[in-house]
Amino acid sequence: MSQGIGLVGLYVRDQDEALKFYVEKLGFRVHTDVKNGDYRWLTVQHPEQPSFQLGLYKPGPPVLDAATAQTLREVVAKGAMPPLVLVVDDCRVAYEQMRARGVEFTQEPVDRYGNVDANFRDPSGNGWKMMEERGAR
Amino acid sequence: MRRLLRAKDRMDAASHEEWPVERLARVSRVSEAHFARSFRDAFGLPPHRYLLTRRIERAKSLLRDTDLSITEIAFRTGWKSLGTFGRTFRDVIGESPGELRAREQSVPQALDQVPGCYSSAAHRPDLNIAVSEKRRQEAGGIKRTTRKTEVP
Numbered sequence: 578m579s580q581g582i583g584l585v586g587l588y589v590r591d592q593d594e595a596l597k598f599y600v601e602k603l604g605f606r607v608h609t610d611v612k613n614g615d616y617r618w619l620t621v622q623h624p625e626q627p628s629f630q631l632g633l634y635k636p637g638p639p640v641l642d643a644a645t646a647q648t649l650r651e652v653v654a655k656g657a658m659p660p661l662v663l664v665v666d667d668c669r670v671a672y673e674q675m676r677a678r679g680v681e682f683t684q685e686p687v688d689r690y691g692n693v694d695a696n697f698r699d700p701s702g703n704g705w706k707m708m709e710e711r712g713a714r
Numbered sequence: 715m716r717r718l719l720r721a722k723d724r725m726d727a728a729s730h731e732e733w734p735v736e737r738l739a740r741v742s743r744v745s746e747a748h749f750a751r752s753f754r755d756a757f758g759l760p761p762h763r764y765l766l767t768r769r770i771e772r773a774k775s776l777l778r779d780t781d782l783s784i785t786e787i788a789f790r791t792g793w794k795s796l797g798t799f800g801r802t803f804r805d806v807i808g809e810s811p812g813e814l815r816a817r818e819q820s821v822p823q824a825l826d827q828v829p830g831c832y833s834s835a836a837h838r839p840d841l842n843i844a845v846s847e848k849r850r851q852e853a854g855g856i857k858r859t860t861r862k863t864e865v866p
Contacts, residue, residue, distance in 0.1 A: 590716075654715035655756055656722070660832055683723040684831075694829065702719050706829055 584620060586632030587661075588653045589701040592619050595633040598700050602678045603663075605631070615639065654702045661705045668693040668709035675707075717742040718756050721749070722764070729768040730792035735761065763841055765792075770806050771838040773799070777815040784811045805849055806839050 589595035596619060599605040605621040608630050612618075616639060620630040636649035652658065665671040668686045672695050676682060683704070684696035693709040721738040738761055739749035753761045773791045776782055782790070788799035788811075804810050809817070828836075843851075 651715055651756075654719060656719045660829070662829065684727055694831075696831070698719075698723070702716050706831070708829065 582629065584630040584632055586634050587699075587701075587703050588636050588649050588658070589633050589699070589703070590635070590650055590653065591701070592617055592633055592635050594700050595619075596621070598680075599631070599633065602675060602680050656698065656702045656704050658703055661703060663705050663707045665707055665709055668695055668707055671695075671707060671709075715756060717744065718749075718753055721753070721761070722757065725761070725765050726768060729765060729772055730790055732792070733761065733765050759841065763844065766802070766806070766845070767838050767841050769793070770803060771834055773803065773811065774807070774814065774818075774837050775834045777811055778818040784815075787811070802845060805845050805852075806841060 587595075596607065596610075599621045600607060604624060606624055608620040608622045610617070610619050615637070617635070619633045621633060622630055636646040637643070638646070641649070672682065672686050675697065680697050681700075682695060682697045684694075686693050686695040691711050693711070695707045697705050697707065699705065721741040724741050725733050725738070735746050735750050738753070739746045742749055744752070750760065753764075757764060759767075769791045773787050776787045776790065777784075780787075784800075785796050788796045791799075793799035793802075800810060803814075807814060
């Protein structure tokens with residue numbers, strides 16, 4: 578596929594912490610990690626989705642002023658950022674594996690309308706729904 | 715802030731349980747006084763009222779999507795008495811649980827493309843004032859009481 582969404586970014590409180598989480602606990606791969614002074618462009622990818630990058634950005638200068646960055650850090654820590662969905666083949670298996678690696682789940686796997694879903698948060702507070710779509714398999 | 719979210723997540727996961735401030739403060743590892751104030755600052759409403767919105771949200775979804783009796787729903791969503799549930803529900807939503815069920819079940823839903831908990835969140839009451847205050851306002855603002863208690 579040559580057209581479509583290539584990258585969506587998340588705000589995180591600490592890029593090293595986020596990198597460890599997405600790579601070591603969720604099994605993502607680093608796509609780009611480039612520093613330029615205080616600025617760091619960091620993106621990761623799901624191993625089965627090479628056309629999509631997830632950006633992990635720290636709100637702050639030089640892109641944002643200090644007050645805006647502070648507001649954004651609070652918004653993330655409050656869990657007020659929009660929903661994120663991770664699709665998996667087997668939600669219960671993925672839940673056990675991720676929990677063993679220390680992922681903070683906020684909802685255990687639940688059957689809902691034929692799908693199974695669980696919720697977890699990244700260390701910054703971004704909320705993910707992990708979903709096994711039975712109908713789509 | 716991240717610690718406050720942890721307490722909010724725990725209420726979300728088990729809104730039928732009792733969540734006194736002591737318990738929430740323990741989850742967040744902060745003092746009770748600090749917890750109550752900072753939760754309100756962060757999320758715009760006090761913790762007990764937030765819990766109430768989640769209970770009402772859950773009750774609405776059970777009324778809509780299941781055939782459980784209203785008594786069963788009241789107990790599953792954390793109320794100790796059916797009377798309190800019915801009264802609070804009506805005060806917040808503006809109709810009784812039975813009326814809501816009859817109305818919702820007569821209209822087909824197009825929300826099946828939305829993950830369950832997000833479509834459910836869309837039906838969470840926006841409770842920006844205390845229930846007791848809402849009752850007073852609806853009574854015409856004639857009664858001026860100093861009652862500070864809220865439900866639940």
